[in-house]
Amino acid sequence: MITLAVMLIAGIVALMNSIPLSVTTIYSYSRYSLGVSPRGDQSQLDEIRQRLVAGTPAPIERIVVCRANTAMVDSIVGKWPFVVFGFEQPDMRYYVQKLGAELSQGRYPVEGEPEAVVSQPVATNLGLRVGDVLLGPDKPDSYSPKEVRVVGILDTHEWIMFMPIEYHRVNHYPPVDVLLVFAHNLPDQTRLDEWALAEFKGDRARLYAFTDLKEQTDLAFKTLYTILNVVVASLVVVLTVMMGMLMNIYQSQRTNEFGLLQALGYGKRTILSRVLAEILVVLAGSWLLGVIVAFALLMLVKTQLFDPRAYALDPTDPSTYLYSTPVPVMIFLVAALDFMVRLKRFDPVGVVERRLL
Amino acid sequence: MIELRGTSLVYSDHGRTVYACREVDLRVATGEFLGILGPSGSGKSSLLYLMCGLKVPTAGVVEYQGRALADMTESERDGLRLKEFGFVFQYPYLVGYLSAIENVLVAQPDPGLRDEARDLLERLDVADKAGRLPHELSGGERQRVCVARALLGGSHVIFADEPTANLDHTSGRHVMELMAEHRGGGALVVVTHDPAMLDKADRVVTIRDGTIQ
Numbered sequence: 001m002i003t004l005a006v007m008l009i010a011g012i013v014a015l016m017n018s019i020p021l022s023v024t025t026i027y028s029y030s031r032y033s034l035g036v037s038p039r040g041d042q043s044q045l046d047e048i049r050q051r052l053v054a055g056t057p058a059p060i061e062r063i064v065v066c067r068a069n070t071a072m073v074d075s076i077v078g079k080w081p082f083v084v085f086g087f088e089q090p091d092m093r094y095y096v097q098k099l100g101a102e103l104s105q106g107r108y109p110v111e112g113e114p115e116a117v118v119s120q121p122v123a124t125n126l127g128l129r130v131g132d133v134l135l136g137p138d139k140p141d142s143y144s145p146k147e148v149r150v151v152g153i154l155d156t157h158e159w160i161m162f163m164p165i166e167y168h169r170v171n172h173y174p175p176v177d178v179l180l181v182f183a184h185n186l187p188d189q190t191r192l193d194e195w196a197l198a199e200f201k202g203d204r205a206r207l208y209a210f211t212d213l214k215e216q217t218d219l220a221f222k223t224l225y226t227i228l229n230v231v232v233a234s235l236v237v238v239l240t241v242m243m244g245m246l247m248n249i250y251q252s253q254r255t256n257e258f259g260l261l262q263a264l265g266y267g268k269r270t271i272l273s274r275v276l277a278e279i280l281v282v283l284a285g286s287w288l289l290g291v292i293v294a295f296a297l298l299m300l301v302k303t304q305l306f307d308p309r310a311y312a313l314d315p316t317d318p319s320t321y322l323y324s325t326p327v328p329v330m331i332f333l334v335a336a337l338d339f340m341v342r343l344k345r346f347d348p349v350g351v352v353e354r355r356l357l
Numbered sequence: 358m359i360e361l362r363g364t365s366l367v368y369s370d371h372g373r374t375v376y377a378c379r380e381v382d383l384r385v386a387t388g389e390f391l392g393i394l395g396p397s398g399s400g401k402s403s404l405l406y407l408m409c410g411l412k413v414p415t416a417g418v419v420e421y422q423g424r425a426l427a428d429m430t431e432s433e434r435d436g437l438r439l440k441e442f443g444f445v446f447q448y449p450y451l452v453g454y455l456s457a458i459e460n461v462l463v464a465q466p467d468p469g470l471r472d473e474a475r476d477l478l479e480r481l482d483v484a485d486k487a488g489r490l491p492h493e494l495s496g497g498e499r500q501r502v503c504v505a506r507a508l509l510g511g512s513h514v515i516f517a518d519e520p521t522a523n524l525d526h527t528s529g530r531h532v533m534e535l536m537a538e539h540r541g542g543g544a545l546v547v548v549t550h551d552p553a554m555l556d557k558a559d560r561v562v563t564i565r566d567g568t569i570q
Contacts, residue, residue: 257452259450261452265436266439268431349412
């Protein structure tokens with residue numbers, strides 16, 4: 001029962017964790033740059049750029065001007081919008097090099113043409129190959145007036161899609177340029193992001209930073225995790241009561257043995273430590289078995305169901321299993337308390353005289 | 358070795374005062390085989406429990422080697438029963454998930470005594486059942502395993518409550534002889550209602566209504 005409880009809780013937690021994990025995995029590309037766009041007034045872009053250059057606490061490696069629209073990707077909770085960048089030719093190569101990626105198939109898009117490059121996770125998620133249509137007039141969720149075909153696939157674990165900015169400017173909304181500001185390395189990028197979020201707070205600039213995304217994700221899922229905690233707590237209570245009753249019956253069946261041992265001279269403390277050790281071994285063994293089976297099942301789910309669609313699931317996340325630790329702990333406490341009370345009132349003579357049988 | 362002076366054990370049964378033992382004066386000398394004879398309900402078992410410290414007297418004193426059992430802590434009395442006393446209870450209790458030989462070793466949890474345990478089972482004619490679980494043994498076999506448990510490790514005092522109750526006459530006598538032989542420098546106290554089982558006893562006392570006659 002404990003094994004099943006661990007499997008159940010680990011399964012629920014792993015699936016719950018996979019939602020925010022999907023967010024941070026899919027949008028992980030934003031770790032490499034800070035996105036800044038003016039709010040409604042394109043003419044402010046130069047001023048924003050000047051403030052960034054003048055005030056940054058970390059050296060800026062490059063500022064890329066791009067456009068961004070969205071295409072839909074599949075996730076565990078349905079379709080999610082995902083950015084399709086519009087880059088100039090040198091910036092495409094810079095971005096790819098910044099991600100530490102390279103083209104595994106095909107080529108880069110030609111300037112102004114309806115062509116796109118996608119990374120391997122995106123290709124897996126949408127089932128795309130070189131030559132397939134990424135955006136098109138008959139795709140309401142991933143619209144483009146012309147069919148935008150995949151011409152290259154990037155070998156990287158990051159999710160990324162881009163096409164020529166010239167095509168984007170002519171065919172896509174919104175008509176707003178976005179600045180991607182790159183620091184030299186990730187620690188510098190974090191410093192830059194945090195500074196910019198404070199610097200531009202309340203101004204007519206929209207910022208896209210990974211640290212902000214993470215914070216917002218944590219905040220968004222706070223309620224969901226509160227519900228999860230309530231579900232786990234309820235499960236713990238139900239299981240503890242059930243297991244407590246079962247253990248009570250089991251200990252009652254061993255009254256004869258405990259009475260005999262006490263009559264022979266085993267102290268209450270010795271008997272108690274023996275029984276507690278037994279309970280501990282059973283609970284720890286069941287919990288461990290539950291963790292092993294849950295891990296194996298989650299790995300199976302990951303490889304067979306999630307990976308083929310590039311959904312995020314992390315069976316190695318310790319929190320998946322740590323959530324189930326209150327189950328054995330509570331059962332141990334209840335069982336120990338029950339046995340201590342029983343032992344305190346226990347009369348071995350009652351057993352050897354068969355009065356307690 | 359063991360001395361009872363004015364020892365009484367009283368309990369209340371639905372408001373009625375019952376004397377399990379009443380002002381018992383009794384002495385068990387070192388090396389002695391004492392038989393306690395009495396009919397059912399006469400207080401034999403209660404007397405045994407008082408002598409071994411399983412029960413604390415409501416009046417009077419029980420001393421072992423000059424020290425009152427009532428003055429000992431519960432832990433000390435436990436230690437005494439485990440290390441110096443051997444028991445054969447009226448009902449042949451064994452731990453259900455342990456084999457016969459493991460049940461013998463329960464009395465003295467010392468792996469070095471395994472050969473002695475096997476030897477005792479041999480002398481009690483149950484060596485071939487050493488690996489069997491209690492539910493695979495007959496009542497008589499279980500009783501003999503209990504006797505082996507009581508004798509293991511050379512207990513200083515052996516207390517036996519109707520040790521031959523589940524045995525035929527021949528086996529009963531054999532068990533009594535073995536216990537008498539094993540008392541060595543200690544003592545053997547046997548409670549029974551069958552005088553025939555006490556013919557090797559050094560002394561036999563009779564108890565009736567909780568009083569030694």
